[in-house]
Amino acid sequence: MNRDFFSLFNWKKSIRLRLLGSLLFSLIVSFFGTSLINDILKYILPQIIRPKIDGAAFTFVGAAFSFLSFLFFFLLLFFFLMRHIVRQVRTLADGLMAIAKGDLHYRVPLPGQDELGEVAQNINYMAEQLQSMMMRERQIETSKMELITHVSHDLRTPLTSIIGYLNLLKNDDYHDLDEHKRYIHNAYNKTQQMKKLIDDLFEYTRLTSGDVNPTFRKIDLNSLLEQIIIEFEPIAQELSLTVKKDWDQQPLFAHVDVEKLVRAIDNLLMNALKFSLKPGEITVRLAENSHFIVFVVENWGSPVTKEQEKLLFERFYKAEPSRRDRDVPSGAGLGLSIANYIVELHGGRIGLKNENGHFTFFIELPKAAQITKCNGGEEFK
Template identity: 85%
Template structure:
């Protein structure tokens, strides 16, 4: 906006200067043109009007022709000087009117390096910005509808199962105590699935709305990762997956929000759990590189396309059913997106390397001594 405002001021100043310059040049040119006409008339009129009694008519005719010639030269020169400017201004006005009428694809065809050319460039830039803003607004509206659709669908599936099991229990429609316990166990698992979906949705909205208050502390990532894997290994073993740890024993410290970093790492591990070939292996690496701590989760799965790779960190994106593990409940497609936001809030980077079904999701975090403040609040380390 400041750029457009300054351009408008420069444009007005340039138009005034050009108008003044055209006026002065037209006056000077008209003066010299009139002088030439007068010299010609002073030579030719005495040859035509020779009577002394007609000397007054000669003077009057000379003055009238001088005025008319001055006015003619002035208007002619001024018109030709201002014509290009008027044409450019009209082009700018037509472009602004087209954009104002909603044609944001219109671009002012006014090349040039002068001030009017700069104004045209700024008008085109303004149209691009308006187009981008409207596109973002449409995306927001579409996202709201997608949010409602996905949440409704993802919550309805486990809720339908819970209602079904509760109806069976209410009507005593079971064979024995073992079947009764199985119904209760299945209903409980569905409630846990619903809780996971709601937690993911709540966490995602809180992270994207800017309301997330992170509590940072210096921790040893070695110890934290060891604890996470101990809790994760029994789940992996049930699905015929082995966990391999690959890091040195030396401590690697980072300045993180423990709860949210654990969630990000857990989301990467659950993603590997869902999409690994079974039986198989998941490798967790932790290493130091320059001023970064790099955590990586590797697994083998079905290959995906480059287009699918770009969508993995998008919200609500889910892999095809062929890639999903049937024994692992489907989520809302927010896991990797949540991990992405959490890592960004830590000043780090999350990414994927993929080659022929070998997936490596990595998190890069600054080492503890590289961080001295977060969001304006300083903390000594």
């Protein structure tokens, strides 16, 4: 912004100097040129005009001729000196008009290195920024439509099942009490699936809208992770998975938003739960180095391609789950994307290392002294 302001200021100053210089040069040259012509013609005009007119008229004709000569030379020289600047200014005006009419692909063709050339570069830069903003607006609109489409599809599936089970129960279309309980159990599971979908969507929209005010506080990550694993182990055991814990028992402190970090870790664990080969093992690690605290979830699953690996943190992307994990509710494909946003909110990094079906998801968080609260302007130093 300051650069554009000073460029415009320098451009105006340069135009004024050029205009003043051209004006003075034209005046001086016109004056001397007219004097020279008058000296030449003063020997010719008396012989042509004086015999026909009196002295006063001759003086008037001479003065008029001098003035017209001066005016002619002045306009000719001034136009000659200013024509290049006028042409450049017209080019700038035409370019601005084309961009104003919506042709954001137009670029002002002024390759010069002077002030007008710099103004042309700034106009082209402005057009590029406007073009990028328009593309981002289109992408946002496309994303909104994709969001509505995906959510509608993901919510319709469990809702259809719930309606089906409720119709069976309403019409007493079951054989015995066990089948009645099974219908109720299945309908309840579908409602839980819908709740998770809605919770994921709500969390995703909050994180992506920028309307998030994280509350950082200093906690012991060892104790937090221990509590998460205690709640996670029974679910894993039901699916023939064991959880291996690998971290020191010494306190490891960091400034984090506890609720959001728990959500990110839980999403990684649930992802491992869905896509692990069963029976199998999920390894959870917590360590630190000189700059970061590293949380790791390792599991064995079906290998994925490099293209699939790149898409895992994209929203709504769902890898094909294991054929033996149908008891795990499917999500909307937002889990890893939500975890990614939460980690970025903490100033950290999330990633994946994959080798022949051995998946290693990791979260790197800055240590307490390096965490910056992005949305609230608060820093921990």
